[in-house]
Amino acid sequence: MTAAVADAPLVALLGNPNCGKTALFNLLTGARQKVANYAGVTVERKEGSLTGPSGRRLRILDLPGAYSLNAESEDEAVTRDVILGRQAGEQVPDLLVCVTDASNLRLNLRLVLELKRLGRPMILALNMSDVAQRMGIVIDRARLAEALGMPVIDTVGVKRHGADDLLSALDGSWPEAKPGVQWEAPTLDEITETHRQVRQILADAVQLPAKDNRFDERIDAVVMHPVLGLGLLAAVLFLMFQAVFAWAEWPMTLIEDGTTAVGEWLGASLADGPLRSLLVDGVVAGVGGVLVFLPQILILFFFILALEDSGYLPRAAFLLDRFMGKVGLSGRSFIPLLSSFACAIPGIMATRVISNPRDRLVTILIAPLMTCSARLPVYALLIAAFIPDRAVGWFNLQGIVLFCLYLAGILSAVLVALVMRLGERGNAHHPLLLELPAWRLPGLRNLAIGLYERAMIFLRRVGGIILALTIVVWALSSYPAAPADSTAPAITHSFAGMLGQWIQPVFAPLGFGWQICIALIPGLAAREVAVGALGTVYALAGEGAELDAQLSG
Secondary structure (H helix, E strand, O other): HHHHHHHEEEEEOOOOOOOOHHHHHHHHOOOOEEEEEEEOOOOEEEEEEEEEEEOOOEEEEEEEOOOOOOOOOHHHHHHHOOOOOOOOOOOOEEEEEEEEEEHHHHHHHHHHHHHHHOOEEEEEEOOOOOHHHHHHOOEEEEHHHHHHHHHHHHHHHHOOOOHHHHHHHOOOOOOOOOOOOOOOOOOOOHHHHHHHHHHHHHHHEEEEOOOOOOHHHHHHHHOOOOOOOOOOOOHHHHHHHHHHHOOOOOHEEEEEEEEHHHHHHHHHOOOOOOHHHHHHHHHHHHHHHHOOOHHHHHHHHHHHHHHHHHHHHHHHHHHOOHHHHOOOOOHHHOOOOOOOOOOHHHHHHHHHHHHHHHHHHHHHHHHHOOOOOOOHHHHHHHHHHHHHOOOOEEEEHHHHHHHHHHHHHHHHHHHHHHHHHOOOOOOOOOOOOOOOOOOOOOHHHHHHHHHHHHHHHHHHHHHHHHHHHHHHHHHHHHHHOOOOOOOOOOHHHOOHHHHHHHHHHHHHHHOOOOOHHHHHHHHOOOOOOOHHHHHHHHHHOOHHHHHHHHHOO
């Protein structure tokens, strides 16, 4: 971040969960974002920057969703501490932009009124105003602005509607903050007064439709049905794993052909020697063997992001709450566990929304049992090698096997949670209270930004730890050189070859050869490195063609 941007005023976006705050943040900042963690906690910190119409530079901070400053979760505690200046290493925001769901102001205005008492400069963004219009809700912005004492702007975060008006408001002059205002946890009387004020504001500025005939309720009648809903959830997950193979075939072939062409070109252009071996047998064979799985990982993330953006995930969590309660979990555990399909680390981080400490701990312990995207290249390699690529009815057999592997991870997690529940008698299931967001079509812009971020994370991993470990495997597999009179592959005389043959008896009952044993060692640092290490080892052993023939035969 440049000095000019670092000195720019800080604008904080905050609001209830599922109000479209992050979509608005993406609209304002685009790709100019910096993602990190807040000091001392696992809550993700997202900051971006923008330039107003007058050339004024602003920093935009996307705070975690919160229902109140009286925090009940780690997310809400971070939002409260940043606003009040209690968060270590964080600047107090110069302006608060309260993002609200225009279709659910009754709930959203409680936080707005609580923030207003702090005496800070504020702007109210009536986000998802298109949803409110479709529901027949009419909002008098002038009356609402007068009642709240702050500018009110219509926005639609997934589109550009209202973006220019919001930019103009951010670019204008802001009132001074009232000095000396301290926040204290509200008393029961103050909470009651806040509810009364919300009802009064809604009566003065909001006109609700005479008859609530919402399309959302008709969808929920099917999606949240005890039988139909579970069948639909199983079908969605099955479709997701089918798509991982069916949709990824063409781009995977393209990447594989590209890496092969690069390897052949380098092999023909360079003289035989260590540099040629490093680039062809090490970098191209190792990194290319992992890079080819990028399309499958992006397809998996596409489904997760689309389900999240559409509003389906909270409903799935509610639907599974009764079943998960029987095995000692909460319905809130569903979203962290589903996130663990992408990576166990953000899945574990997502458990901070689970308020019950025991449920949170169990979810953290079983999250690594979910099949994460790092295992996907290994599974895909084994499935492609041993499962024929043919159809079973309308479905791909390889996709069915992948679904079964993911299902095995889920069942093992359920079994562990059940055992932990049996070991803790008298533990009552906590009822699930969950806000269900309105149904909406996933925004293409949000999906594109989300996939871009995931692709960059994967590519940085490929260009960082995977490349480094691949080079280490190549070096250990190439040195010391074989004796001049040796007829065995040179790798058998290397450090890696000797190590693989030394530990091979341990894995002999599993049928692992010494080559696979070599790949297991760097796989401890990053699972997907095992695939690249296998490519490097077999390339140096000169057994790649023979292995292909065995697998295809």
